[in-house]
Amino acid sequence: MKTITFKDRVRLYVTAGNGGDGCAAFRREKYVPRGGPSGGDGGHGGSVFIEASPHADSLLDLYYRPHQKAEPGGAGQNKDRHGRNGDDLILKVPCGTVALDHETGLRLGEVIHEGDRLCIAKGGRGGLGNTHFATSSHQAPREFTPGTEGEKRTVTLELKLVADIGLVGYPNAGKSTLLRRLTNAQPKVAPYPFTTLNPVIGTLVDADYRTLKIADIPGLIDGAHDGAGLGHDFLRHIERTQFLIWVIDMAGVDGRNPTDDYRGLLYELTEYNPELGERPHMIVANKMDLPEAPDHLAEFKRATGLDPLSISADAGDQVDTLKQRLFAKLSPATEPAPAKDASAQS
Numbered sequence: 376m377k378t379i380t381f382k383d384r385v386r387l388y389v390t391a392g393n394g395g396d397g398c399a400a401f402r403r404e405k406y407v408p409r410g411g412p413s414g415g416d417g418g419h420g421g422s423v424f425i426e427a428s429p430h431a432d433s434l435l436d437l438y439y440r441p442h443q444k445a446e447p448g449g450a451g452q453n454k455d456r457h458g459r460n461g462d463d464l465i466l467k468v469p470c471g472t473v474a475l476d477h478e479t480g481l482r483l484g485e486v487i488h489e490g491d492r493l494c495i496a497k498g499g500r501g502g503l504g505n506t507h508f509a510t511s512s513h514q515a516p517r518e519f520t521p522g523t524e525g526e527k528r529t530v531t532l533e534l535k536l537v538a539d540i541g542l543v544g545y546p547n548a549g550k551s552t553l554l555r556r557l558t559n560a561q562p563k564v565a566p567y568p569f570t571t572l573n574p575v576i577g578t579l580v581d582a583d584y585r586t587l588k589i590a591d592i593p594g595l596i597d598g599a600h601d602g603a604g605l606g607h608d609f610l611r612h613i614e615r616t617q618f619l620i621w622v623i624d625m626a627g628v629d630g631r632n633p634t635d636d637y638r639g640l641l642y643e644l645t646e647y648n649p650e651l652g653e654r655p656h657m658i659v660a661n662k663m664d665l666p667e668a669p670d671h672l673a674e675f676k677r678a679t680g681l682d683p684l685s686i687s688a689d690a691g692d693q694v695d696t697l698k699q700r701l702f703a704k705l706s707p708a709t710e711p712a713p714a715k716d717a718s719a720q721s
């Protein structure tokens with residue numbers, strides 16, 4: 376069993392390669408008294424790209440290697456030889472990575488699907504050799520141009536999770552417990568708020584090997600849409616999920632009121648992004664094994680007019696029904712069936 380924890384935002388200092396200088400040279404050949412200009416152009420500097428790869432599951436690698444540089448172009452040479460182009464530097468990042476210019480906050484772009492590439496620092500252009508400057512009245516030009524500098528940038532990379540389903544709820548509602556029940560992921564579960572500080576993704580698989588990726592994200596608190604607590608970090612992660620499970624602690628542990636929690640969730644999601652409040656979702660009444668829960672549920676139904684699915688993530692009650700409903704609502708990907716002799720992977 377594997378828990379995937381993330382480094383989901385990193386700052387990078389990227390430098391593209393400078394272009395190589397053009398060359399000023401003249402042909403020197405036997406019996407040719409005045410050879411013409413023969414200085415080649417400089418090579419272009421390499422650019423820095425990010426590329427989406429399903430094999431990169433966090434930005435952790437780049438967190439430890441924040442300075443990244445592409446190769447410079449080679450200088451032009453005599454005999455009209457072009458300088459070598461610098462190699463581009465391709466940084467593999469997880470699918471769903473967004474790049475922002477750190478100074479201006481400008482969004483440079485994003486890479487979503489495998490193989491998507493985005494240039495985050497452009498290489499300099501190679502300079503021109505002196506052959507370009509020859510004219511009929513200027514046959515022995517000594518001019519050439521230097522290569523231009525490669526772009527230098529401080530870039531923030533942010534990872535937006537690419538999961539089908541996001542679990543949202545107040546701290547302690549039982550989101551991580553539910554993820555453990557539904558999938559192979561093993562996020563930490565504890566009886567205090569803010570146990571989950573990093574997003575965790577698990578994969579739900581059914582008997583036909585259809586899969587749904589579910590993201591457990593840190594608990595939301597009032598004011599999250601304004602950035603309170605883990606606010607924006609939390610909300611950024613669920614933006615890409617197509618479906619949400621709102622997990623409500625129906626037992627009202629810690630003196631919470633489930634109806635207020637429901638309204639609070641709706642408010643926070645809508646304030647952050649009105650579309651998020653309306654995103655397809657399912658409301659789940661958790662902790663129904665506790666004695667306080669049925670009364671709270673009756674009150675919840677009366678106050679909201681909603682009929683949530685009652686479960687106990689801890690005891691596993693109705694978790695199979697929840698699975699079936701999720702597969703019925705979403706059109707999941709189908710994985711190839713594992714070979715018969717495949718041993719269980721941890």
Ligand SMILES: Nc1nc2c(ncn2[C@@H]2O[C@H](COP(=O)(O)OP(=O)(O)OP(=O)(O)O)[C@@H](O)[C@H]2O)c(=O)[nH]1
Binds near residue numbers: 552
């Ligand atoms: N009785 C009961 N306890 C539950 C149930 N689900 C979760 N719990 C308990 O509630 C506490 C919080 O559970 P977590 O799964 O860590 O809650 P969370 O929503 O992930 O919390 P944060 O990560 O802090 O946001 C733990 O002590 C769980 O054992 C349930 O269905 N019934």
Ligand SMILES: [Mg+2]
Binds near residue numbers: 550551552591
């Ligand atoms: Mg948790």
